[in-house]
Each structure stands twice: as structure tokens, then as C-alpha cells.
Amino acid sequence: MTGTGSDQASLARRLRIAVLRCERLPRFVTWEIPDVESLFDDDHRLLDAFAERGVDAEPVAWSSAEVDWNAYDAVVIRSTWDYVDHLPQFLETVAAIERSSALLLNPEGAVRWNADKHYLDDLDRLGVPIVPLVRGTPRTGARLSADISESGWDELVVKPAVGVGGSGVVRTTAATLQQALDAFPPDAEVMVQPFADAILDEGELSFIFIGGSLSHVLRKRPAIGDFRAHGIYGGTIEVSDVADSDVAEVQAMLTRLPYDLLYARVDVVRVHGRLAVLELELIEPMLYFGLAPGSAARFAEATLLRFERRTRPAR
Known part of the structure; x- marks a missing residue:
């Protein structure tokens, strides 16, 4: 102060x-x-x-x-x-x-924006690298399957548009996508992403920013047999050192946001050698x-x- x-x-x-x-x-x-x-x-x-x-x-x-x-x-x-x-x-x-x-x-504007995972589309438009995704509902499973086939994805993750703590997230394949979608209400909006293999070895990285400055970085890995890098599912979490280039990359992501934030947790995973946003947590992240x-x-x-x-x- x-x-x-x-x-x-x-x-x-x-x-x-x-x-x-x-x-x-x-x-x-x-x-x-x-x-x-x-x-x-x-x-x-x-x-x-x-x-x-x-x-x-x-x-x-x-x-x-x-x-x-x-x-x-x-x-x-x-x-x-x-x-x-x-x-x-x-x-x-x-x-x-x-x-x-x-x-x-x-602030309210940041909360409303972050409460629905459509914010990932905005990040993409702002030039922030994100894990690729397609959106739809179980009723539009055929269209989703076609989009995924065109993208060449095989291992997939399906997420609800609104959720916390990995709730409702399932891992599936392109061949079994419709069965996974059938576990959701017919008109529930979901997003489908390719599964990032780096989560299983390098892990998911969470960059914690407080008052605009980096406070600490967490490395999260899923429990054996799981894919969700979250402690409530048995995953491991530890403070980690990261390369200065990774810090600069994530800081550059945050500078593109139009909000004055007290705190932010940026969850990223490496995709094709580059950090990409899995989640941007501006409401209730565990820090x-x-x-x-x-x-x-x-x-x-x-x-x-x-x-x-x-x-x-x-x-």
C-alpha cells in the first residue's frame, strides 16, 4: 500500500x-x-x-x-x-x-462474463490462445460429431457451459461422443474439446495473480486413472517454478482483458508447445x-x- x-x-x-x-x-x-x-x-x-x-x-x-x-x-x-x-x-x-x-x-462485469464458458470464445477473439472447442447440445450431436471429425480430434472432453470444480465433465472419444452427450439434458449447452495429453505428464498449470502481479504458480496433476486435475478428485497440487517465458505469456493473456481485477487464476495446459487456456477463474477459484x-x-x-x-x- x-x-x-x-x-x-x-x-x-x-x-x-x-x-x-x-x-x-x-x-x-x-x-x-x-x-x-x-x-x-x-x-x-x-x-x-x-x-x-x-x-x-x-x-x-x-x-x-x-x-x-x-x-x-x-x-x-x-x-x-x-x-x-x-x-x-x-x-x-x-x-x-x-x-x-x-x-x-x-467487479460485476467480470463476474457476469466469467460465469458462462462463452468467455472462452471472447478470449479467442481477443487473441488469447485457448484449447480449441466446439459447442452444441445433445440434440445437435450429429453436427458436433461432424465438426469433430473435420477437426481430427479423437480423445475428447465434454463440459457443461456453466460449472465449477470439474462438475459434469466427462472424457470420451469421437466414436462414443453421442453416448457421452446422452448423459446431459437434451437442451443443455455443452462444449467439446480435444483432450490435452500434457495434463497427464507436465500437468495443468494455474497462475495466480493478485493485484495484477503474479503471486504463485501451481502444478496440478490428476490421480492415476482420472483425468481431472483437481484436488477433490484425488489429484496432486504443488507450488511450482516455471520458465520466465511462460510467466510472460500468461501475463500477456491477462493484459487483453477489459477488467480491473483483484485476483485471477489462469489455468493453462501446453498444446503443441504453447500454453493454452483451459479455464480463466475470476469468481471463486481456490487459490x-x-x-x-x-x-x-x-x-x-x-x-x-x-x-x-x-x-x-x-x-
């Missing part, structure tokens, strides 16, 4: 921040999780980091009724994973926060503060800087 230490302390003392989380886990989590609260480790570490700075921060379920958002100076979206089950309601809540006097982080010492503090500091910048008198 800029300014003197006394100025920062004065600012922090008057701040009240809501850290948004979910009231319950999303419906796709149907297995028993012995320690559910451990999933919210990022939130706990962030609340502690705010407390260390004299900030009055508290967890608030985004779906809580009759919350006065004007009572908060800032609202930080974090573990709101069940929004996929109630997307219209979630977006209404986001809009209500944006209309209030509270500073919403990340794994526990694996990267100091990252929760950086997040708290970046939040206070955003608020200071918002309230600083114009010169």
Missing part, C-alpha cells in the same frame, strides 16, 4: 469487509467429505490476514437473506461454489452489491494460500490498496 503507516492503520481500522462464501456445497458434490470446513482454508487464512491488519472481516453466505451490503466497505467474492446451482439468484446478488456503496471484488506462504497477506494488502485507491481524492 502507499501512504504512511499511520494512514494505512487509520484506513484499516474503519474497514468492514464481507468475504463471500457458499451456504452449502454445490449439488454435484455427492460423496462424503470428512472435513468440509477444510475446503474453506483459503477463507480462513484470508480472514486471519485481514484481522492482522486491523480489518473487521467476516464470512457471509452470498445467499443470505436481507443482507445490508451498504454496511460493508468492501465485498470480496471467494468460496461461492454453489452459484452454479442458482446462477440467476447469484447474479442478482452480485448486481445488488454493485449497486450498494460497497466495493465489489471482482491455495496454504501452499504459498505470504499469499493471503498479499491478497489482503491488495484489497486494502483497491479500497484506498477508490477513496483517494482526485488531484
